[in-house]
Each structure stands twice: as structure tokens, then as C-alpha cells.
Amino acid sequence: MHSRSVRENEGSVVYARDARSSRNSMKPTATFSILARSYAGGPRPRNTAMILGGLWLLLFFAALFAPPLLDDADATHANAARAMATTGDLVTLKVNGIRYLEKAPLPYWLVALSFRIFGFNTFAVHLPQALAVALLALLGHRWANQAFGARTAFYTSIAILSTTGVFLFTRIFIPEVLLSLLLGMALFAMLKALYPEDDAPAEATQDAAGDERPADAWYAGTLFYPYAMWASLALAVLTKGLVALVFFFGTGLVFLLLMGDLRRIRRLKPVSGIVLFLAIAAPWHILAGLRNTGGMNGHGFFWFYFINEHVLRFLGKRIPMDYNKLPGYLYWMQHAVWLFPWSLFLPLSLSALRRRYVHQTTGLTHHVPSKFNTPLLNVGFLVACFGMQAILHLDWFTFLVLVLAGSAALGIPRRRAHGGLKLSPFHRIDAPQRTMLLLGIFTTIILAFFSLSTNQEYYTFPAYLPILLLTCAAITRAEQTYVHNADGRRWIAFAHASLTVMGVLIALALGYGLWVSRHLPFVPDIGDLLAHRSVGDYTLSMSHVFDLTGQSFAALRLPALLAAFAFATGPAIAWMLRMQRRHIAATTTVALTSALFLFAAHVALVRFAPMLSSEDMAASIHELEASGRIAPQNEVMLYGDQAYGSSIPFYLGRQVLLVDGRSTSMLFGASFPDAPHIFLTSADLARQWGKGERKLLFVPLEKRDEVDRLLGSRQIVLEETSGKALITDRPLDH
Structure with a gap:
């Protein structure tokens, strides 16, 4: 195929004459025809609403009442929100009276508000997350409906509600689902702001130059999207920190470079938009920095939050070292579990991606010399890969995945340069393909970022929405071409x-x-x-x-x-x-x-x-106090890190003492001079045991042997569950 003909046919937009144009200009119509074909065959709106509502009620709303808050992150974060609700301090997070400066505040503000409405209970803690899941499903439905049609929209929303990872990682109070919702809203608004013509009405007017454009009322409506983007991004930063900026701006920059549309940045209202962003995101950061100074080694909030929690966490050098990193093979393979059962349809998406790759990299016989394909570039790419491996200490599986992915990504512009074409094949694509490109970039950045950083299983949660949306679009296309698309039939089978x-x-x-x-x-x-x-x-x-x-x-x-x-x-x-x-x-x-x-x-x-959970231990303490078998004046203690029994102070509603608990989330906050004196050593415990007010000590399974050696026969077991024990230092009162 000659390079000229390739250039003329490389875009997917079909051009047709528009009878409405006085200038008989050629206008893209593929977007509307694709949407019309995709929209056909969708379920009835009433059926869609019933199925989506039933799934949400069964899996998310009904789960708000049980089980109780779990120890570790779930109850720890609930304690921080409870402190906000009771003290009215919306700036400094505190857990058990100790500064908790590693988290952004928005999820805790929402739960504190929920506490004010529904009281201090499990339902109030998890309600904002359940609502965020519902909104995420609605966002997926809206985006998929506009890009691919009603059937893809229905599939995307039910996939979000029935995916294993979404279910598992909303059982605990973590910010990932809220971050996913806000970043998804920001990306959707950005796409709408960059390409308002995709939503242009059929009626058009002519401007002074004679060019067609939609009515002024429609243009006024599009002003909403740029500011919605900046506001959503600011809230995302208040949800998870600066990583939201990395994901969003990394995606936006790569997208516009590939589209060759950097000039469209002005449609995002960057000046006034940044002012709005700072007005929302900056005040909390400034106040938190001013109110939290003089901690460990003279450091305050700014060092701990920005350097320790962002830079050092990414490099695996965070203080304290209480995070693990999944092996590379497990990190990549686990997504088949978190996205189950829809991960079984991922080969459909990969097959479509392979076809696009082959289409863009084969049949280019016309050779044009290019500086893009040089030995120096190849050497530079390998040096960058090995340098990254040395700095971040990547395992070889992750290193191999990144090298292969990088080589494939470089293959398209390399081969197109060899054929004398523009390096990017994306400068003439339609609206559905722009959605595919944007979400594909966003997913790639997230997965690559956390393959390099320290990680937990749920850190890639924001990638679930784009992966599911693109997978459901592939399912819809395979269903609609089921008769003559042998490749789609094979992968569905x-x-x-x-x-x-x-x-x-x-x-x-x-x-x-x-x-x-x-x-x-x-x-x-x-x-x-x-x-x-x-x-x-x-x-x-x-x-x-x-x-x-x-x-x-x-x-x-x-x-x-x-x-x-x-x-x-x-x-x-x-x-x-x-x-x-x-x-x-x-x-x-x-x-x-x-x-x-x-x-x-x-x-x-x-x-x-x-x-x-240790909620039953807190219930036992309440029952003993109510029955008069122990006096209300007592000292409740947790042995070891507070995460072992973090649900106890939440359900008791009061501060507890920590024995050998100056660690992990308590370490930095305990270094401030005004921190309450809640920390004891094991020697302090042995010396005070049996003296003064009654002592009630929670002992996790991991510390039972240590406490037995320390206290011996001087302990009286009040309750024992799953190896955990609640002990006291004297017989019960009558």
C-alpha cells in the first residue's frame, strides 16, 4: 500500500457531505452512526433500574449493618472520623488522641458528617462508601452510554456492582472508591470540555466567519465541564493526596500529545480553573501545615505528608516501614481475581487491541528515513529501563513486563515513521475511540505506577472503572457482530x-x-x-x-x-x-x-x-460496667500496636492506653510535645499491674505468649475469642 493511501485511510472517521452546510464542507458522521448502532438493543430503562438497584441493595446497602468494624485500617480510620465529629477539628486527624497525619481529609469529613446524622455505628462509617459505589456505577453508565450506547452502559454498571475487587475493597473504610469516582468524573469532564462538538445539537448557526457552530445556549452549557473537572480533581487530591495529580495530568498530557491537540488545553480554562482548584484544595493543606509543627526530628506536617507519605512511600523508604510490596507476578496476576468474573472477557479487549496494533504497524512499505529509529534511541530506552530497575529494585517479572510494554508502545511511532506517516495514529479518531484512548492511558499509568511503588492489593482500584468499561464495550461489539465475527465468538466462548x-x-x-x-x-x-x-x-x-x-x-x-x-x-x-x-x-x-x-x-x-473485629470485647466491657461487676473508673489498655484492637476505642468511645504501642501509625504523631501520655512500656505495665484503678488489658493472639511471660498468674481472663483475650488484674466486684 502506498504511503499516501495509508495517510488518507489511517483515520477511522468516515466523511460525508452535509446538506446543511452552505459551503458543502465534509463533516465526520461515524461517531453518530456508531452510537446509533450501539444504542440499539439495550435493555429497557425500567429493567436496568430494577437490576442495578437490586444489585446495590443486596451487595452494598444490606452489608452496612454487619459485620462490625474490623480491626486495623477499618476501625483506625473510623476513630479518626469520630474524633473529627466529637471535637469539631476538621484539620488535624487524630487516632486515640494522637496526630494521624498520613491521610487526606475528605473521606473523614464525609464519615464525620454521617456520624452527626446516624450516630457512631458501623452503618454510618460505611454508608459514604456504599453511596460512592452507586455513584461510580452511575458514572460508568453515563460515560459508556454516551460513548458506546445503552447496552455497554448497562453492562458497565452491572460489572461495577458485581466485580470481586469492588466488593472486597469496600468492606473496609479506605478512600479508593471515592478516589476512583472523583478521578473518573474529572476525566469525563475533561473529555467533554476538550471535545464539546461531540455533544453538539443538530441545529446549528453560523458565526461571523461563516463557520457552523451550535447555538449559543449550548456553548454556555459546556462551560460547566472545565470547572467540574478542576473541582473534581481538587476533591480527589483531598481524598488521596498528590497521586491524584500524577494520574490525571499524566493521562491528560499523554492523551493530548497522541491526539496532536495541545492547543485545546485552553478549553480547560487553565487560569481560572487552577484558581478554583487551589481555592478547594489549598486551605486544608496550609492549615494542617501551620497547626502541626515540631514533630520527629523537627519535622512537621509538610515533611511527613508530602515527602514521607508520597516520595518515600513510592521509593519504599517510608517511615515507618509497615508496608509490603507484592511480588511482580502476583501483582499482575491478581487482577484476574479482583476483576472476576469480567476478567474472563479481557481477551476480547486484548484481541481488539492486537488488531489495532497490527493495523497501525503493518503494510507500510514506503520507507522514509527517520531519526526516530536510531540505535541511540534503542540504547537510551534500555539504559532507562535498567536505571529504573536499579533505583526502584524491581523484581525481574515486573521489569520484563515494563520492557515489553515499552517496546510495544514505541513500535507504533517507529514503524509509522519508517512509512513516512505522522508518528501518532490518533489525530483523526472519533468520539468512542477517544474514550478508549483516554481510559487506556489512564489504566496503563495506574498499573505501571504501582508496579514500581510499594503497593497494597487495592491500590489499583481506580483502574477498575476504565478496564470494566472498555471490556464491556468489547463484549457489546462482539455480541452485535456475533454472526460474522469469528474472533469475537471464539473469545466469548x-x-x-x-x-x-x-x-x-x-x-x-x-x-x-x-x-x-x-x-x-x-x-x-x-x-x-x-x-x-x-x-x-x-x-x-x-x-x-x-x-x-x-x-x-x-x-x-x-x-x-x-x-x-x-x-x-x-x-x-x-x-x-x-x-x-x-x-x-x-x-x-x-x-x-x-x-x-x-x-x-x-x-x-x-x-x-x-x-x-474486637467489637465483642468492647461490648463485654460495657456489660461489666453496666452490671456493676467492674467500676466505671478503670484503665483500658491495648498490648502492642493499636491496629491489633482499634475497634475497641471506637466502640468504647474513649481513649485507651497502649503498651509497647509507639509504632506504625502512632509513631510520628507520638513525637509531638503535646501528645497525650497514653504510651506505656511492658515494664510500666508489670509495675502498675494490680495497683490503682482496675486494669483491663486487651491482648492480641500475636502477643499472648509475651503477656503470659510478663504477668504470669497475675492475670484473670474475662473473655477469650479467636485467640484474643481480655484480662484484668483483680477479681470482679460483686
Whole structure:
């Protein structure tokens, strides 16, 4: 193919004469024809609302009441929000009276407001997250509907509500779902502001130069999007910190460079927009810096928040070193679990990406010398890769993934330069393809960033929305071209076959467990039946999954039965519907199968509550005080880091003492001179035990042996659950 013909056909926009133009100009119509074709075949709005509402109520609203707050991050963050609600200090986060300066404030403001409305309970803590999930689903529906049509919109919203990762990582009070919502809103608004012509009405007027443009009223409406973008971005910074700027501006810059549309930046109202951004985001940062000075080594908020929590955390040198990093192979492969069951359809998206790559890098026979393809550039790329590996200490799996991805990304401009074309193939693409490009860049930046940084399993949560939206667009296209698209049929069949085989195997395994445990007694305290393998030293959020044993299965009969039923029937029904070409019903059945499984997982989580939460210990203290068996004047202590029993001070509603607990989240805040005197050493405990006011000591499983050696027979056990104990230093009062 000659390079000229390639240049003329490289864009995907089909041009047609517009009869409305007095100048007979050529105008793009592919966007509208694609949207019209995609919109056809979507479910009825009433059915969509019923299914989405039912999924949200089942999986997110019903889960607001149980289990109680979990120890570690869940209750720790709830304590910070409770301090805000009770003291009225909306600037400095505090946990158990100690400064907690590592987090941005917006999630805590929302929960503090929820406390003021609903009281101090589990429902109030998790309600903002459940609402954020609902808004995220609505955002996905809106964006997908405008870019790809009603069917993709429906699939995207049910995928968000039925995805494993979204379900798991909203069981605890962390900011990721709110960050995902705000960054998604900012990206959507940016795209709308950059390309307002995509929403232009059919009626048009002519300006002074004779060019067509929509009515002035429509232009006035588009002014909303730039400022909505800056406001959403500011709120994202108040949710998670400067990483929101990295993701957003990195995505926007790469997108505009590839589009060759840097001049469109002025449509984002950068001057007035930055003023709005600073008006929203700057005051808290300034006040927090002014009110929190003189901490560890003279450092205050600015060093701890910006340097320690952003730069040093990325480099793996944060103080304290209480974070782990997943191995490279596990980091990349785990996304198949977090995005299940929709990850089974990812090959559809990858197949489409491969076709686009081949289209842009083959058939270019016309050779034009280019400085883009030089040995110096190749050497520079390799030097940069090895330098990054040395600085960040990447494992070789992650290093290999990044090298291969970088080589593939460089392949397109390299080959196009070889053919004498513009380096970027994206300067003439339509609205749906711009959405694909923007979300693809955003996903790539997030996944690459956290593959280099220290990470937790849920850090890549903001990538779930774009991945699911693009996957659902690929599913819709494969369904609409099912008859003549052999490649799409093959990958859809692969997804259903994989889900069915997995479902049969899981159902058989669960059925076997139910059979062999049929005579075993039900044990309410499942924690006593678990192994304690300390995978990752419990610094990973899913470490406790590895503690499961066969004996603990008897306590999980109901959720196991529900999960077995879901996997035994759902995948087969979905495949049968697909074979009958009832595509919407088939894809919806996949979502409902996942929803039933996730509901079973929630029931299992409730069964794990005695192990994962210490709410029952706080309830015992309340009961003992109410019955008069202990005096209200007592000292409650936690042995070890406060994360071991962080739900106790929340449910007690008062400050507790920490024995050998000047660590992790308490370390920096404890260094301020006005920090309350809540820290004791083990020697202090041994010396004060049995003297003065009654002592009530919470002992986590990890510290039982240490406390036994320290106190010996001088302890009286009041309650013991899942290896944790509540002990006192004297007999109960009558």
C-alpha cells in the first residue's frame, strides 16, 4: 500500500457531505452512526433500574449493618472520623488522641458528617462508601452510554456492582472508591470540555466567519465541564493526596500529545480553573501545615505528608516501614481475581487491541528515513529501563513486563515513521475511540505506577472503572457482530467455557467440603479453627485468607452452600443463553452469578467477625460496667500496636492506653510535645499491674505468649475469642 493511501485511510472517521452546510464542507458522521448502532438493543430503562438497584441493595446497602468494624485500617480510620465529629477539628486527624497525619481529609469529613446524622455505628462509617459505589456505577453508565450506547452502559454498571475487587475493597473504610469516582468524573469532564462538538445539537448557526457552530445556549452549557473537572480533581487530591495529580495530568498530557491537540488545553480554562482548584484544595493543606509543627526530628506536617507519605512511600523508604510490596507476578496476576468474573472477557479487549496494533504497524512499505529509529534511541530506552530497575529494585517479572510494554508502545511511532506517516495514529479518531484512548492511558499509568511503588492489593482500584468499561464495550461489539465475527465468538466462548469449568470445579470442591463436614459441630468462633501463617507478616490486606483450614469449613456451611449453588448453575445457564443468542440475558446471568457468590462471601465475612473485629470485647466491657461487676473508673489498655484492637476505642468511645504501642501509625504523631501520655512500656505495665484503678488489658493472639511471660498468674481472663483475650488484674466486684 502506498504511503499516501495509508495517510488518507489511517483515520477511522468516515466523511460525508452535509446538506446543511452552505459551503458543502465534509463533516465526520461515524461517531453518530456508531452510537446509533450501539444504542440499539439495550435493555429497557425500567429493567436496568430494577437490576442495578437490586444489585446495590443486596451487595452494598444490606452489608452496612454487619459485620462490625474490623480491626486495623477499618476501625483506625473510623476513630479518626469520630474524633473529627466529637471535637469539631476538621484539620488535624487524630487516632486515640494522637496526630494521624498520613491521610487526606475528605473521606473523614464525609464519615464525620454521617456520624452527626446516624450516630457512631458501623452503618454510618460505611454508608459514604456504599453511596460512592452507586455513584461510580452511575458514572460508568453515563460515560459508556454516551460513548458506546445503552447496552455497554448497562453492562458497565452491572460489572461495577458485581466485580470481586469492588466488593472486597469496600468492606473496609479506605478512600479508593471515592478516589476512583472523583478521578473518573474529572476525566469525563475533561473529555467533554476538550471535545464539546461531540455533544453538539443538530441545529446549528453560523458565526461571523461563516463557520457552523451550535447555538449559543449550548456553548454556555459546556462551560460547566472545565470547572467540574478542576473541582473534581481538587476533591480527589483531598481524598488521596498528590497521586491524584500524577494520574490525571499524566493521562491528560499523554492523551493530548497522541491526539496532536495541545492547543485545546485552553478549553480547560487553565487560569481560572487552577484558581478554583487551589481555592478547594489549598486551605486544608496550609492549615494542617501551620497547626502541626515540631514533630520527629523537627519535622512537621509538610515533611511527613508530602515527602514521607508520597516520595518515600513510592521509593519504599517510608517511615515507618509497615508496608509490603507484592511480588511482580502476583501483582499482575491478581487482577484476574479482583476483576472476576469480567476478567474472563479481557481477551476480547486484548484481541481488539492486537488488531489495532497490527493495523497501525503493518503494510507500510514506503520507507522514509527517520531519526526516530536510531540505535541511540534503542540504547537510551534500555539504559532507562535498567536505571529504573536499579533505583526502584524491581523484581525481574515486573521489569520484563515494563520492557515489553515499552517496546510495544514505541513500535507504533517507529514503524509509522519508517512509512513516512505522522508518528501518532490518533489525530483523526472519533468520539468512542477517544474514550478508549483516554481510559487506556489512564489504566496503563495506574498499573505501571504501582508496579514500581510499594503497593497494597487495592491500590489499583481506580483502574477498575476504565478496564470494566472498555471490556464491556468489547463484549457489546462482539455480541452485535456475533454472526460474522469469528474472533469475537471464539473469545466469548472461551470466557463462558472458562467460567463453566471453574464453576464446576468450585462447586465440586465446596460440595466435598460440605459432605465431609456434615457431622462436625458448628463452632461460632471460627478464629479458634484457623491456622496462623502470617503470610506477608499480615501487612497485605488479604493475608488472613491463607489462614483457612479444613476444620473451619463447618462454620461456613451456609455461604459454601450459596456459593456452590451459584457456580453449579449460573455459568451453565449463561452459556446456554449465549448459545441461543440471547446476549443481554447471558451477560446479565454472569453478573447475577457473581452477585450471589459475593453475597455468600459477605455471609462468610460476618462469620469471621469474631476474629477480624474486637467489637465483642468492647461490648463485654460495657456489660461489666453496666452490671456493676467492674467500676466505671478503670484503665483500658491495648498490648502492642493499636491496629491489633482499634475497634475497641471506637466502640468504647474513649481513649485507651497502649503498651509497647509507639509504632506504625502512632509513631510520628507520638513525637509531638503535646501528645497525650497514653504510651506505656511492658515494664510500666508489670509495675502498675494490680495497683490503682482496675486494669483491663486487651491482648492480641500475636502477643499472648509475651503477656503470659510478663504477668504470669497475675492475670484473670474475662473473655477469650479467636485467640484474643481480655484480662484484668483483680477479681470482679460483686
